[in-house]
Amino acid sequence: MMKKIVTLSGDGIGPEIMKAGLRVLTHVADKINFDYEIEEKDFGGVAIDKYGLPLPEDTLEASKNADAILLAAIGAPQYNNKEIRPEQGLLALRKALGLYANVRPLKIYPALAKLSPIRNVKDVDFVVIRELTGGVYFGEHTLEMEWARDINNYTAEEIRRIMRFAFEVARTRPRKLVTSVDKQNVLATSKLWRRIANEVAAEYPDIAFEHQLVDSCAMFLITQPQKFDVIVTENLFGDILSDEASSLAGTLGVMPSSSHNACGLALYEPIHGSAPDIAGQGIANPVSMILSVAMMLRESFGEEVGAAMIENAVTQTFTDGILTNDLGGSATTDEMTKAIIERL
Numbered sequence: 021m022m023k024k025i026v027t028l029s030g031d032g033i034g035p036e037i038m039k040a041g042l043r044v045l046t047h048v049a050d051k052i053n054f055d056y057e058i059e060e061k062d063f064g065g066v067a068i069d070k071y072g073l074p075l076p077e078d079t080l081e082a083s084k085n086a087d088a089i090l091l092a093a094i095g096a097p098q099y100n101n102k103e104i105r106p107e108q109g110l111l112a113l114r115k116a117l118g119l120y121a122n123v124r125p126l127k128i129y130p131a132l133a134k135l136s137p138i139r140n141v142k143d144v145d146f147v148v149i150r151e152l153t154g155g156v157y158f159g160e161h162t163l164e165m166e167w168a169r170d171i172n173n174y175t176a177e178e179i180r181r182i183m184r185f186a187f188e189v190a191r192t193r194p195r196k197l198v199t200s201v202d203k204q205n206v207l208a209t210s211k212l213w214r215r216i217a218n219e220v221a222a223e224y225p226d227i228a229f230e231h232q233l234v235d236s237c238a239m240f241l242i243t244q245p246q247k248f249d250v251i252v253t254e255n256l257f258g259d260i261l262s263d264e265a266s267s268l269a270g271t272l273g274v275m276p277s278s279s280h281n282a283c284g285l286a287l288y289e290p291i292h293g294s295a296p297d298i299a300g301q302g303i304a305n306p307v308s309m310i311l312s313v314a315m316m317l318r319e320s321f322g323e324e325v326g327a328a329m330i331e332n333a334v335t336q337t338f339t340d341g342i343l344t345n346d347l348g349g350s351a352t353t354d355e356m357t358k359a360i361i362e363r364l
């Protein structure tokens with residue numbers, strides 16, 4: 021049956037990498053007989069310019085009715101000090117669709133290992149499960165001239181469902197270890213987080229479980245990254261730790277993600293932003309978007325063969341030494357995309 025995929029290209033390098041992702045999807049779909057239609061919608065800065073708001077009603081409606089959503093990136097410097105910003109649209113979309121579980125896998129490509137600023141990346145393979153619709157992102161924000169306040173809220177139920185999601189992911193992985201990351205030595209939300217984490221861990225006796233404070237976790241990600249299998253953490257910590265983890269891979273430009281709600285709808289996006297510093301030059305690394313397409317095929321459509329085809333082609337392209345600028349190479353976005361398509 022025809023699947024409807026809503027695409028949100030957004031700002032900066034967004035349209036450049038979305039184009040790359042969709043080119044790959046066209047080729048893979050042909051090979052695996054995957055039938056789909058694309059509906060592109062305005063989102064982020066481009067939507068602010070057209071309609072005065074980053075998440076127009078029409079974009080939200082189409083996203084709600086989609087079988088899956090592909091998002092490239094939003095954000096641009098001209099909105100930085102404005103009351104209405106592209107990022108508000110991203111948070112509103114995640115909240116409106118209930119996309120509470122954000123999956124950010126880290127894979128080290130052998131051909132990239134020597135390019136990582138971190139020396140010790142052999143056998144690193146973990147996934148960050150980031151709670152995406154709660155925490156300080158969605159608490160009350162108050163900004164006055166001489167003081168400001170951001171409220172961090174978590175309910176037991178919000179913690180329980182992301183914990184269960186993480187334990188279910190751990191069950192699919194060979195090492196079966198969950199590391200729950202918090203700041204329990206200071207924050208009330210983390211004290212609740214830890215209590216609920218312990219309760220959920222008791223439901224999964226087949227999964228090894230440990231706690232880690234977020235500050236030492238940030239250190240171990242660099243010094244002993246092999247230690248981790250499934251990291252589960254709150255919204256803000258997950259944002260920071262997953263960007264940190266990308267340094268192990270060598271670049272943010274290879275980091276895809278999926279975000280799931282409780283009803284089977286998911287959104288797929290790179291973890292990085294709109295990269296204004298390189299936008300418009302045709303040199304962005306498209307791999308984060310292309311791997312997000314692979315995650316979509318697997319997680320929303322059960323198309324394991326198509327997903328693996330893309331992942332193997334990316335690995336082979338790196339092995340053949342074809343690299344974009346962020347990895348010290350000279351391939352353009354188009355050249356990298358073409359090279360991946362040739363290896364499908």
Ligand SMILES: NC(=O)c1ccc[n+]([C@@H]2O[C@H](COP(=O)([O-])OP(=O)(O)OC[C@H]3O[C@@H](n4cnc5c(N)ncnc54)[C@H](O)[C@@H]3O)[C@@H](O)[C@H]2O)c1
Binds near residue numbers: 093095096097272289
């Ligand atoms: N989900 C999203 O859409 C998302 C995520 C993060 C940041 N943002 C927004 O993006 C804007 C820029 O933020 P930032 O500069 O802090 O972070 P960024 O992730 O956009 O860029 C950080 C650095 O990584 C590089 N980079 C990122 N993606 C790359 C790619 N595919 N290929 C090559 N290099 C890449 C950039 O050139 C830059 O040097 C901000 O407005 C921010 O709010 C959006």
Ligand SMILES: CC(C)[C@H](C(=O)O)[C@@H](O)C(=O)O
Binds near residue numbers: 291292293
């Ligand atoms: C753009 C920003 C609001 C967003 C976040 O903090 O969630 C981004 O950094 C991400 O990781 O998707």
Ligand SMILES: [Mg+2]
Binds near residue numbers: 259260263291
């Ligand atoms: Mg981020």
